[in-house]
Amino acid sequence: MALHFAEEEYASRLARLTARMQEERLDAVLLFAQESLYWLTGYDTFGYCFFQTLVVKRDGSMVLLTRSADLRQARHTSNIERIEIWVDRVNADPAMDLKNLLSELDLLGCRIGIEYDTHGMTGKTARLVDNQLSTFGELVDVSMLVSRLRLIKSASEIAHVEKAASLADDALDAALPLIRPGGSEADILAAMQGAVFAGGGDYPANEFIIGSGADALLCRYKAGRRVLDANDQLTLEWAGVSAHYHAAMMRTIVIGEPTNRHRELYSACRETIQAIEMVLRPGNTFGTVFDVHSRIMDERGLARHRLNACGYSLGARFSPSWMEHQMFHVGNPQEIEPDMSLFVHMIIMDSDSGTAMTLGQTYLTTDDSPRPLSRYGLDFISA
Numbered sequence: 001m002a003l004h005f006a007e008e009e010y011a012s013r014l015a016r017l018t019a020r021m022q023e024e025r026l027d028a029v030l031l032f033a034q035e036s037l038y039w040l041t042g043y044d045t046f047g048y049c050f051f052q053t054l055v056v057k058r059d060g061s062m063v064l065l066t067r068s069a070d071l072r073q074a075r076h077t078s079n080i081e082r083i084e085i086w087v088d089r090v091n092a093d094p095a096m097d098l099k100n101l102l103s104e105l106d107l108l109g110c111r112i113g114i115e116y117d118t119h120g121m122t123g124k125t126a127r128l129v130d131n132q133l134s135t136f137g138e139l140v141d142v143s144m145l146v147s148r149l150r151l152i153k154s155a156s157e158i159a160h161v162e163k164a165a166s167l168a169d170d171a172l173d174a175a176l177p178l179i180r181p182g183g184s185e186a187d188i189l190a191a192m193q194g195a196v197f198a199g200g201g202d203y204p205a206n207e208f209i210i211g212s213g214a215d216a217l218l219c220r221y222k223a224g225r226r227v228l229d230a231n232d233q234l235t236l237e238w239a240g241v242s243a244h245y246h247a248a249m250m251r252t253i254v255i256g257e258p259t260n261r262h263r264e265l266y267s268a269c270r271e272t273i274q275a276i277e278m279v280l281r282p283g284n285t286f287g288t289v290f291d292v293h294s295r296i297m298d299e300r301g302l303a304r305h306r307l308n309a310c311g312y313s314l315g316a317r318f319s320p321s322w323m324e325h326q327m328f329h330v331g332n333p334q335e336i337e338p339d340m341s342l343f344v345h346m347i348i349m350d351s352d353s354g355t356a357m358t359l360g361q362t363y364l365t366t367d368d369s370p371r372p373l374s375r376y377g378l379d380f381i382s383a
Contacts, residue, residue, distance in 0.1 A: 002077050003042040004243045005156050010079055013040055014060055016149055021058050027110035028057045028102070029142055032125070033118035034318040036146040037064075038244060043078035045070050046319065048120035051086065051094040051128075057105065065098055095128035099136060113142030119320060147325045150315055153339050157245060157315070158364065161341045163201075165247035165362055165373035167240025170195040172249065172376060179234060179253055179383045185210050186225040192238055202241040205322035209237035209250075216252060216356035217349040219307075231256035235356050237345075244316040247373055248343045250360030254382045261350065265302075265357035266380050269346035272296045273359060273378060276310070276344055280363060280370040286332035289344070293328065302348055311344040314362060340365045341373075 031037055034048040052066035063082045064074055074083050086094035171192040178188045189210050207221035212228055216235040232255040239248040254262050275292050293310040313324040326334050345360030363370040
């Protein structure tokens with residue numbers, strides 16, 4: 001088996017899950033989130049774009065229901081002992097196979113948790129599951145169950161997070177010599193992703209963001225490449241990745257002479273992140289972090305130009321997003337605890353003047369001050 005962690009760690013994770021199931025009176029859970037399956041068993045695949053689920057009973061026994069294409073993948077990358085295959089066919093209803101499996105596992109009439117809020121649960125899959133199981137037992141939405149367990153990182157996980165952060169720095173090292181007038185976005189992107197691969201890293205769970213000129217104001221990847229002008233702006237958001245664990249960074253780099261607006265927005269970004277570092281510690285909540293962000297930005301007259309979130313938890317994630325459930329937004333009661341890997345980003349997009357400015361890095365929380373994982377710090381970068 002190609003496992004990234006010791007068997008003792010997987011056993012500990014399963015024990016934590018079954019203990020929580022006991023607390024919530026769950027007889028079984030149906031895990032559809034690929035990151036849940038990976039965290040719990042090591043199972044590594046992109047086959048979650050099709051119907052598959054891991055059935056976990058309260059006694060800790062597990063059964064994977066998947067397609068034949070993932071049989072060997074599961075055997076090679078996970079510690080799952082029992083794997084059942086549903087057969088591809090016209091008008092297939094794998095939820096019926098799931099119902100039969102649950103009956104065999106003596107779960108008829110039981111309280112069953114289901115991960116609904118995940119990219120591994122399409123609308124079609126949800127309808128099939130609900131149709132087959134609506135009268136089978138009591139169905140409960142447990143989308144956040146494993147997600148919350150994954151918030152606190154073990155020492156072995158932190159090692160991968162730190163490796164990912166080093167790879168993110170390597171990517172920026174590779175990009176900076178190419179960010180100049182006449183520089184190509186294609187070359188920059190290739191160098192950044194190549195640095196991660198060359199360092200032993202993985203594909204990220206979503207595309208790197210790269211945009212210059214007017215596209216620097218975008219917060220998403222878009223197709224198409226551009227050559228940098230003598231006076232330009234380039235927004236980059238990327239992540240180093242190790243064993244699917246992410247450490248993200250974000251920067252807007254000015255080519256040529258920065259405008260006064262660039263400098264003003266950068267000052268707001270840096271001041272806000274430094275203030276957030278004072279509350280990114282136990283005793284505060286994710287909502288507290290956002291409150292600091294919104295207060296400083298709004299005091300500077302930037303309410304129209306900021307976002308309604310300023311970061312999120314990071315960990316082992318799969319496409320289409322490296323963002324975990326827990327975000328820094330208004331009213332989030334999630335407490336900050338030691339050993340969380342958290343990405344803090346400032347994103348200011350002034351469409352009136354066409355000015356972009358971003359600043360972001362990943363932190364590891366401790367018993368006191370958060371530890372930034374990048375060697376770059378928060379200094380302004382220009383080319």
